[in-house]
Amino acid sequence: MKLxxxxxxxxDPKNGIDQQLDIFVNNGLIKKIGENINLENVDRVIDAxxxxxxxxxxxxxxxxxxxxxxxxxxxxxxSRAAAAGxxxxxxxxxxxxxxxxxxxxxxxxxxxxxxxxxxNVWPIGAITKNQGGEEITEMADLIAxxxxxxxxxxxxxxxxxxxxxxxxxxxxxHLPVLSHCExxxxxxxxxxxxxxxxxxxxxxxxxxxxxxxxxxRDIILAGLTGGHVHICHxxxxxxxxxxxxxxxxxxNVTCEVTPHHLTLTDEAVGSYDTNTKVNPPLRSAExxxxxxxxxxxxxxxxxxxxxxxxxxESKDCEYNYASFGISGLETAIPLIMxxxxxxxxxxxxxxxxxxGPASVMGLNKGSLEIGGAxxxxxxxxxxSKTVDPGSFYSKGKNTPYAGRKLKGWPYMTIVxxxxxxxxxxxxxx
Amino acid sequence: xxxxxxxxxxxxxxxxxxxxxxxxxxxxxxxxxENVVIxxxxxxxxxxxxxxxxxxxxxxxxxxxxxxxxITLYRDDLTTLASQPQxxxxxxxxxxxxxxxxxxxxxxxxxxxxxxxxxxxxxIGRPKCxxxxxxxxxxxxxxxxxxxxxxxxxxxxxxxxxxxxVKEFDDKDLVVIQDxxxx
Amino acid sequence: xxxxxxxxxxxxRDMSREEIQLILDTAIPMKDIIKRxxxxxxxxxxxxxxxxxxxxxxxxxxxxxxxxxxxxxDTVNLPVALSSVQKGESLRDTMxxxxxxxxxxxxxxxxxxxxxxxxxxxxxxxxINAGDGANEHPTQALLDFFTIREKKGTLEGxxxxxxxxxxxxxxxxxxxxxxxxxxxxIRLVGPPTLMAPExxxxxxxxxxxxxxxxxxxxxxxxLRIQKERQHVGLFPSLDEYANLYxxxxxxxxxxxxDVLILHPGPMxxxxxxxxxxxDSTQALINEQVTNGVAVRMAALFLMMGGTRDEIAY
Numbered sequence: 001m002k003l004x005x006x007x008x009x010x011x012d013p014k015n016g017i018d019q020q021l022d023i024f025v026n027n028g029l030i031k032k033i034g035e036n037i038n039l040e041n042v043d044r045v046i047d048a049x050x051x052x053x054x055x056x057x058x059x060x061x062x063x064x065x066x067x068x069x070x071x072x073x074x075x076x077x078x079s080r081a082a083a084a085g086x087x088x089x090x091x092x093x094x095x096x097x098x099x100x101x102x103x104x105x106x107x108x109x110x111x112x113x114x115x116x117x118x119x120n121v122w123p124i125g126a127i128t129k130n131q132g133g134e135e136i137t138e139m140a141d142l143i144a145x146x147x148x149x150x151x152x153x154x155x156x157x158x159x160x161x162x163x164x165x166x167x168x169x170x171x172x173x174h175l176p177v178l179s180h181c182e183x184x185x186x187x188x189x190x191x192x193x194x195x196x197x198x199x200x201x202x203x204x205x206x207x208x209x210x211x212x213x214x215x216x217r218d219i220i221l222a223g224l225t226g227g228h229v230h231i232c233h234x235x236x237x238x239x240x241x242x243x244x245x246x247x248x249x250x251x252n253v254t255c256e257v258t259p260h261h262l263t264l265t266d267e268a269v270g271s272y273d274t275n276t277k278v279n280p281p282l283r284s285a286e287x288x289x290x291x292x293x294x295x296x297x298x299x300x301x302x303x304x305x306x307x308x309x310x311x312x313e314s315k316d317c318e319y320n321y322a323s324f325g326i327s328g329l330e331t332a333i334p335l336i337m338x339x340x341x342x343x344x345x346x347x348x349x350x351x352x353x354x355x356g357p358a359s360v361m362g363l364n365k366g367s368l369e370i371g372g373a374x375x376x377x378x379x380x381x382x383x384s385k386t387v388d389p390g391s392f393y394s395k396g397k398n399t400p401y402a403g404r405k406l407k408g409w410p411y412m413t414i415v416x417x418x419x420x421x422x423x424x425x426x427x428x429x
Numbered sequence: 430x431x432x433x434x435x436x437x438x439x440x441x442x443x444x445x446x447x448x449x450x451x452x453x454x455x456x457x458x459x460x461x462x463e464n465v466v467i468x469x470x471x472x473x474x475x476x477x478x479x480x481x482x483x484x485x486x487x488x489x490x491x492x493x494x495x496x497x498x499x500i501t502l503y504r505d506d507l508t509t510l511a512s513q514p515q516x517x518x519x520x521x522x523x524x525x526x527x528x529x530x531x532x533x534x535x536x537x538x539x540x541x542x543x544x545x546x547x548x549x550x551x552x553i554g555r556p557k558c559x560x561x562x563x564x565x566x567x568x569x570x571x572x573x574x575x576x577x578x579x580x581x582x583x584x585x586x587x588x589x590x591x592x593x594x595v596k597e598f599d600d601k602d603l604v605v606i607q608d609x610x611x612x
Numbered sequence: 613x614x615x616x617x618x619x620x621x622x623x624x625r626d627m628s629r630e631e632i633q634l635i636l637d638t639a640i641p642m643k644d645i646i647k648r649x650x651x652x653x654x655x656x657x658x659x660x661x662x663x664x665x666x667x668x669x670x671x672x673x674x675x676x677x678x679x680x681x682x683x684x685x686d687t688v689n690l691p692v693a694l695s696s697v698q699k700g701e702s703l704r705d706t707m708x709x710x711x712x713x714x715x716x717x718x719x720x721x722x723x724x725x726x727x728x729x730x731x732x733x734x735x736x737x738x739x740i741n742a743g744d745g746a747n748e749h750p751t752q753a754l755l756d757f758f759t760i761r762e763k764k765g766t767l768e769g770x771x772x773x774x775x776x777x778x779x780x781x782x783x784x785x786x787x788x789x790x791x792x793x794x795x796x797x798i799r800l801v802g803p804p805t806l807m808a809p810e811x812x813x814x815x816x817x818x819x820x821x822x823x824x825x826x827x828x829x830x831x832x833x834x835l836r837i838q839k840e841r842q843h844v845g846l847f848p849s850l851d852e853y854a855n856l857y858x859x860x861x862x863x864x865x866x867x868x869x870d871v872l873i874l875h876p877g878p879m880x881x882x883x884x885x886x887x888x889x890x891d892s893t894q895a896l897i898n899e900q901v902t903n904g905v906a907v908r909m910a911a912l913f914l915m916m917g918g919t920r921d922e923i924a925y
Contacts, residue, residue: 191725199808200625202725202747202782272726318703320724320745499641502653502683507917515634516913518641552650 001043001417002026008048008378012055013351014367023053025374028417033368044419048378051411052346055367056088056375057353059329060360061153061178061232061256061304064090064121067108068097073309073395075109078329079117081307081394083421085329086410088375089120089365090307094131095154101126101137106145118420119413120375122363127152127166127177133159136166143173148361151178153232158184160217167227174362176228176254181214181239182280191320193266193281201269203319206281208236215239219246222253230360231255233306235280237290244299254360256304257291259335260326260400268400274315274322275400278308292343295352302356305332309396327396330424331387333379335401337408346381353377374417383409385424393426432590432607438565438583439604447580448477451562452484454578459529462489464557466528468496470546471517474534476597477564481533496521498532503545525554531578535593537563540574565604567591620732620739621911623748624786629793636758638910639903645682646905656685659916662710664690665721665742666697671877671901672742672752676719679908685916688715707731716916720744738915746780751911752876753786755904757794759896760831762903763872767794773826774798775857776835776884777806779846783876787833788814801825802857805846822857827866833874834859837884850883860886872896 003025010021010033022037023030059082065073073081075092082090092109094100100109106123113121125142129135131152139150150170157163157179170177187210192198194205215231219242222229231243234255246253260278265285268276276282294300308325315322333353340349358366365375384407389397413421420427439447459465462485469478475497482495497520501507504514532546543561550559562578567585585591585606594603624632645653661680663673673689680687690710692698697706703722710718717738720728725745732739743749761767772791778784778800791798792815800811801819812818819825826832837853847853859873873885873895881887889895 194809196810196813199811200785200814202745202785204746205809272729313702316704318722318724318730319726502641502645502655502913507655513914513917516638516641516910518644548654552653553648 001028002039002041003044003046003374003414003417003419004037004039004042005046005048005053005376005378006037008051008053010053010368011347011350012368013347014055014355017368018347023368023376025376025414025417028374030368030370030372030374033370046378046412050380050382052379052381054350054377054379055354056365056413056415057086057333057377058089058357058363058366059087059305059307059332060091060302060357062090062092062307062329063095063309063325064092065309066096066112067105071311071395074116075112075121076116077393077395078307078309079113079119079121080426081329081392082119083413083415084393084410084424084426085331086333086377086379086413087119087329088377088413088415089122089363091122091124091148091361093151093153094124094126099126099130100124100147101129101131103138103141103145106142106147110146118426119415122146122148122361124149124151124178126150127157128162131155133157133162136162136169139170139173139175143175148363149176149178149230151180151232153178153180156180156182156184156214160221163218164221164225167221167225167229171225171227174228176230176360176362178230178232179214179218180232181211181218183210183213186210186213190281191277192269193283195266195284197266197269197284201272203269206279208238208283208287211236211280212238212242215242219243219251219253222246223249223251226252228252228254233258233261233280233304234291234300235261235283235287237287240290240294240299244294244297247299254301255299256302256357256360257295257300258304258306259328259332262288262291262339263335264400272319273400274317274319275326275398275402277319277322277324278326279324292339295344295348301360303332303336303352304357305329307394309394310398311395312397315398325396325398326400327389327392327394327398329394330392331399331401331406333410334385334406334408337379337381338406340408374414376412376414377410378412378414379408380411381408383407383411385409431610432592433610435589435606435608437603437605438581438591441602444564444580444602444604447564448480449484451578451580452481452488455481455531455560455562456485456489458560458577462491462493464527464529465531466494466496466523466525467531467533468498468521468550469533470542471497471499473593473595473598476595477535478533481531481562494523496523498546498549500542500545500549503549505541505545519549519553521553525550525556527555527557530556530559531562532559533562535564536591537561537566537574537576538569540570540572543574544572564593565591620728621750621915622728622732622739622741624750624753624789625748627750627790632754632757632790632793635754635907635910635914636761638914639758639906642909642913643903643906645909646902651682652684653682654684655913656680656683656916659685659717660715661685661687661717661719661912662690662715663687663719663742664692664706664710666692666727667721667723667743669721669743671904672721675901675904676740676742676908679905679912682905683909683912685912703727703731704734707735711735711737717912740911740915743782745782746785747782748786748789749782750786751904751908752783753790754911755900755907756787756833756874757790758903758907759874759900760872763896764830767791767796769795770830771797771799771828772831772833773829774800774833774835775822775825775859776802776837777841778802778811778835779806779808780838780841781835783833784835788816799825799829803847806841822863823866826864826871829867829871831872831874832859832867834885836876836878837880854883858882858884858886859889861888864889874900877901
């Protein structure tokens with residue numbers, strides 16, 4: 001299969017490229033990047049004029065729900081959602097049933113992905129057995145089975161000593177420890193951000209302190225152990241400040257932010273739409289401002305969707321009974337595109353989806369390299385479309401953005417040299 | 430819907446004369462007014478009731494009790510009305526048991542208002558009898574109801590409207606007939 | 613001015629001052645009916661109303677039921693504790709079942725904020741919120757306003773102090789939303805652990821000292837203290853709460869002489885209110901209950917007493 005991508009604006013932050021170039025792909029690999037490449041006998045010439053051609057986008061925080069919760073999502077459907085949303089690589093969280101806490105479950109994910117996925121799928125193993133917070137997992141075994149990080153996402157590691165041990169142990173493998181920071185006692189029964197709107201809507205709030213208390217602890221433990229702690233889905237000004245300070249001190253800490261924490265405030269909960277229920281909760285405008293500052297000054301390393309698909313019944317109920325989570329893969333690019341030009345430029349945006357996540361996970365991806373795998377995301381910055389959950393590839397239709405018109409959608413997703421999605425639709429082989 | 434005035438049915442003097450005649454008829458029919466109470470149907474039946482009571486007092490030297498009846502909660506057309514009528518108080522601060530009630534309204538038309546008023550009265554007591562006094566009877570009854578005392582009988586068409594103004598609410602005493610123009 | 617334009621009665625936050633006034637005005641003739649020998653008018657004949665209470669309540673539920681009956685509606689209570697809800701039926705299925713039986717209005721009480729809004733969105737029935745979580749309890753606030761207005765002649769410009777567990781109180785929220793539309797000075801008093809975050813943004817004044825909060829007050833609305841709150845550590849003991857916040861004679865010295873005391877009931881005597889005050893003439897607790905029926909009759913009438921089509925004549 002020979003592809004020639006012509007006349008696109010190629011943005012490759014790692015290699016400092018931002019200009020109109022052509023890319024030639026053959027046999028799954030990038031063969032040539034240059035001006036005015038003209039070749040005979042290519043299988044397809046892709047006219048990318050007016051489009052943005054980037055290294056394949058990476059989402060390091062996805063819940064594929066497989067095994068165990070296939071009624072919410074499967075590796076097949078989740079990977080299609082990723083491709084349709086412009087991602088070529090995703091990392092899936094271990095809070096499945098059974099939990100990805102041993103080599104055989106990790107191997108299942110790898111095999112299932114090889115069989116049914118349309119993008120690269122990397123499993124993340126659990127920090128503790130059965131995410132129970134008591135004993136650390138066999139990390140060497142997990143790595144051997146394909147895991148590239150560990151996390152107890154969804155459940156915070158409550159015991160400080162255990163977190164210390166995990167960081168210390170993972171350090172010898174250079175394995176990032178992804179931390180879901182939440183003090184359960186402070187967050188108990190909370191439904192939304194604690195503040196003016198929780199008062200107005202009559203909900204128990206989740207204070208930002210619930211996150212910040214544990215972020216502080218994990219930073220201190222990373223400092224103590226030299227391990228790499230990556231803070232998942234940060235949501236507050238306090239967290240940004242803590243991480244900024246820790247980075248300045250040379251502590252090995254990285255972090256991610258989700259598209260929804262950058263684009264929706266807690267006011268959205270007012271409709272009692274359960275699709276606004278997410279953990280950490282949507283915060284107030286001042287926190288969004290701080291998160292955007294964090295992106296600008298490099299405190300925040302990457303964007304990750306925390307794609308959390310749910311079946312209808314989990315959301316079609318009373319707000320308190322509803323599950324936390326937003327189905328995010330298929331809206332991430334247009335949501336972040338809506339911030340481009342206002343808060344950061346296109347180069348920054350691309351790096352947040354490519355070099356940023358790749359370096360957090362130690363993945364040899366996120367750039368366009370001659371001879372490297374042809375994972376390419378092409379964005380149409382001019383395309384406007386209304387979010388329609390009914391057309392999602394994800395089984396999770398739970399998005400608070402339904403009906404919202406957004407601009408700047410993925411145009412093409414190329415994985416290992418094959419066009420997997422075009423204009424939001426999957427190309428099945 | 431638009432209304433266009435056609436002609437005057439009663440001016441101030443004519444209205445006064447009609448009420449005086451009705452008052453005399455009430456006194457005559459009931460052989461005095463000892464057991465009589467006057468109850469006007471809100472809204473324009475109210476002032477008419479008070480005027481009749483004043484006339485009775487000037488003729489008989491006797492003050493009869495006057496009350497106001499709000500029939501909104503007894504209407505049979507609430508669910509078909511586009512705009513909701515406001516409910517007001519019924520102000521009948523005396524016992525109506527065994528009384529002769531003179532029920533007063535401005536215009537008698539379909540009879541449905543009177544039907545509602547009769548139900549409302551029965552719910553607050555058991556009068557000896559109820560007699561109906563109206564300023565204008567314009568016909569077109571939909572229920573078997575007849576007035577005992579009528580100021581003026583006016584044959585009308587359903588495409589006409591009878592509009593009563595009273596000084597208490599409208600700064601003038603006047604009854605006019607109007608054409609209803611469907612726009 | 614038609615309340616019937618809104619399908620549902622979910623809260624006072626989005627209700628206009630004129631709509632609140634209309635309900636209060638309509639409740640006046642309704643109260644007359646309650647005092648008659650024949651306590652029934654035929655207004656809502658042929659309408660069916662169901663009360664569905666997912667939280668225990670005696671007075672609110674009974675009040676709605678009798679209000680419906682006085683207006684001749686057919687009223688039914690769904691005993692949630694005995695129903696298929698206990699077998700795990702979802703709110704959506706319960707609601708659909710009720711709807712297809714032909715009910716016109718559903719009165720719902722739920723421990724979770726927004727549950728009535730969820731029902732309202734998913735049904736053609738009219739929905740009345742009889743209290744949802746810590747969100748709103750509109751008819752309670754309306755009956756409070758009716759009671760105050762009856763005694764003071766107006767709501768305009770009064771100073772109203774709300775005492776107690778503001779954080780968890782839907783009564784407080786509905787009162788704040790409504791009273792602020794009438795230019796009242798609203799003061800809240802209670803320990804900081806029972807104060808709702810950033811509530812000052814609603815234009816209220818927050819106090820921790822009871823005597824300062826009731827200085828010059830026209831009305832004191834005393835909230836019920838839920839004993840369970842003590843167990844989660846929001847205050848140390850009922851005794852200490854009573855010492856600091858119980859409404860009793862010697863605390864009232866700085867309030868206006870004719871200060872009115874309201875309580876949504878049921879009362880914890882000796883905790884948030886002393887018996888001497890509860891039984892005094894200033895306390896309008898029984899009056900509130902009567903007015904509750906009148907206000908709910910008004911709400912039911914205004915919601916169901918007239919809707920469709922053109923003017924008949």
